Amino acid sequence: MIAQFTFSILLAGIVIYAWSEYARSPVVAVLTLLVASAGLYFVWMPEHSTQLAEAVGIGRGVDLILYIWVCLSLIVLLNLHLKLRTQMELITALARKNALADARPARVQTGQRDTSSPSHDVGLS
Amino acid sequence: MASRSQVYVVIPAYNEAPVVSRVVAEVGRAGYAVVVVDDGSRDATADAAHAAGAAVVSHPFNLGQGAALQTGIDYALAQEAEVIVTFDADGQHRVSDISRLTETLLREHADFALGSRFLGQAPNLPPLRRALLRAATVFTRLTTGLQVTDTHNGLRAMTRRGAAAIRLRQNRMAHASEWLSQIATSGLRYVEGPVTIEYTAYSLAKGQSIGDAVLILLDLFARRLYR
Numbered sequence: 461m462i463a464q465f466t467f468s469i470l471l472a473g474i475v476i477y478a479w480s481e482y483a484r485s486p487v488v489a490v491l492t493l494l495v496a497s498a499g500l501y502f503v504w505m506p507e508h509s510t511q512l513a514e515a516v517g518i519g520r521g522v523d524l525i526l527y528i529w530v531c532l533s534l535i536v537l538l539n540l541h542l543k544l545r546t547q548m549e550l551i552t553a554l555a556r557k558n559a560l561a562d563a564r565p566a567r568v569q570t571g572q573r574d575t576s577s578p579s580h581d582v583g584l585s
Numbered sequence: 586m587a588s589r590s591q592v593y594v595v596i597p598a599y600n601e602a603p604v605v606s607r608v609v610a611e612v613g614r615a616g617y618a619v620v621v622v623d624d625g626s627r628d629a630t631a632d633a634a635h636a637a638g639a640a641v642v643s644h645p646f647n648l649g650q651g652a653a654l655q656t657g658i659d660y661a662l663a664q665e666a667e668v669i670v671t672f673d674a675d676g677q678h679r680v681s682d683i684s685r686l687t688e689t690l691l692r693e694h695a696d697f698a699l700g701s702r703f704l705g706q707a708p709n710l711p712p713l714r715r716a717l718l719r720a721a722t723v724f725t726r727l728t729t730g731l732q733v734t735d736t737h738n739g740l741r742a743m744t745r746r747g748a749a750a751i752r753l754r755q756n757r758m759a760h761a762s763e764w765l766s767q768i769a770t771s772g773l774r775y776v777e778g779p780v781t782i783e784y785t786a787y788s789l790a791k792g793q794s795i796g797d798a799v800l801i802l803l804d805l806f807a808r809r810l811y812r
Contacts, residue, residue, distance in 0.1 A: 552648055552756055556656045559622075559642045563660060564631075566619065566640040 467503045471496050474532065481539065484546070488539045495532045499525065589616035592687060593666035595657030596621045596639070597650050598674035602628040604787065609637035611680045612672065620660050621674070622653040630674075640664075651760025655753040662748055669748045673739040675787060682780040686742040689778040696747030696773035699733060700740035705779030725762055729769040733777060737761045740780050747773055 478492035502509035502525055509521030518524050594617045598605050605621065612619050621634035625647035635641045642660050644653065654671055661669045668690065670683050682700060690698040702710070703718075718737055725736040741764070743751070750771040755763045768775050 548756065549754060552652050555645050555648060556652070556659065559644050559656055560660060560663070563640060563642040564635055566638055567635065 464503050468500060471500045471503065475500070485539065485542055488535060488542065491535050492532065492539070495528055495535060499528050499532065502528070590618055591665070591667040592670060592683070593618045593620055593657075593661035593664065593668070594670045594672050594683065595654060595661060596634075596672050596674045597624055597653030597657060598622065598626065598630050598634065599624040599647060599650070599653070600626045600628050600630060601674040602626070602630045602633050604676045605630055605674050606633045606637040608672075608674055608676055609634050609639045612683070613638045615680050615683065617670070617683065618661075618664070618666070620657050620664075622657040622660075624648060624650070624653040649756035649760075650758060651753045651763065652756040654760065655751075658748050658751065662745065666748075667745055668742060669745070670742045671739055675785075677782050677784060678740045679781050679783070682740060682778075683742070686740065686778045686780070689776055690742050690744065693776040694774065695776045696744045696750070696771075697768055697775040698742040699735070699775060699777050700738045700780035701733070701735035701777045702738060702780060702782040703734045704777055706781045707784070708781075709784040710782070711784070721762075725765050728762070729765045731765050731769050731775070733765065735777070736765060738780065738782070740782075747771075 474496040475493060478489045478496060481492070482489040502512075502521070506521055509524050511521075513519060513521045513524040516524075518527065594612050596605070596608065596612070596619065598621050609619050609621060619634075619639040621631070621639040621641050623631035623634065623641055623643040625644045631641050631643050640660070642656055644656065657671070658669055668687055670686065672678050672683070678700075682705075686698040686700060689695070707715075718735065722734065722736045726732060739761075747768075750773055751764065751767050753760045753763055753767075
């Protein structure tokens with residue numbers, strides 16, 4: 461019973477985390493919610509995990525729960541990867557602003573050099 | 586009517602010191618305004634480009650070609666550019682193709698003129714790279730619905746309105762597909778124009794591999810998972 465309560469608290473925490481992530485990444489949030497909910501269910505209904513495990517050819521219910529845990533870890537890793545990408549976008553915006561503020565204008569206006577070029581007007585209005 | 590000085594040629598460059606001066610000088614001689622975005626190069630790319638007459642915007646560290654192009658577009662828009670052209674720093678594009686593309690842009694009343702080596706020429710294109718580019722074209726046609734013939738061509742011309750509709754978020758090479766998906770989303774008119782890509786030992790060494798193609802696919806997949 462102690463293990464069941466402990467796992468339930470952990471998995472409930474993951475469910476809340478997934479919900480809070482929904483606005484940023486719905487796909488990851490839904491996947492996490494599904495897997496964590498399945499984990500919660502099996503913690504309290506271990507005999508069902510054994511039945512399901514046998515039905516899908518895994519063997520033991522505890523192995524099924526282990527696989528679910530691995531899936532959950534991979535989804536969390538994916539979410540971390542996506543968060544890093546978001547961070548990179550912010551860093552890029554900051555670096556770009558900095559670079560544009562420090563831009564070095566052309567020493568000679570390159571666009572006005574060769575006035576003998578045959579077609580200087582590109583005709584755009 | 587816009588003069589060539591209102592056509593800004595954006596050249597992203599990363600460790601291109603050996604070739605960037607020549608490219609900038611050639612584009613500048615044709616009368617275009619040039620902006621080189623030095624993408625955190627460890628060599629003298631920025632100084633070489635500036636000495637050759639380009640405006641230079643330097644990223645504090647390497648962010649990727651997509652990020653560099655967006656920075657260059659932002660700079661050109663701030664300088665009141667009427668037309669913006671993206672151009673590679675490694676010398677594989679022809680300066681004469683810039684006017685062909687900008688003229689196509691005008692003639693066709695389009696907002697984007699995309700260079701295509703498969704409508705033009707690509708001497709010395711290795712067979713493996715040709716196959717990779719064909720596969721990328723099929724992928725992009727399926728995902729964007731745009732009937733383009735060359736999806737990874739760095740030579741493009743766009744109007745000010747077209748440039749303002751582009752907001753690249755793929756810092757690395759996956760930006761090539763992002764261009765097309767954003768053009769499709771914008772609903773703005775696009776055309777393709779023939780260009781020549783001249784492969785040299787230098788440009789081939791700096792080009793993309795099959796491993797890069799896999800990373801591009803992963804980047805595009807990851808992008809669809811979050812807002």
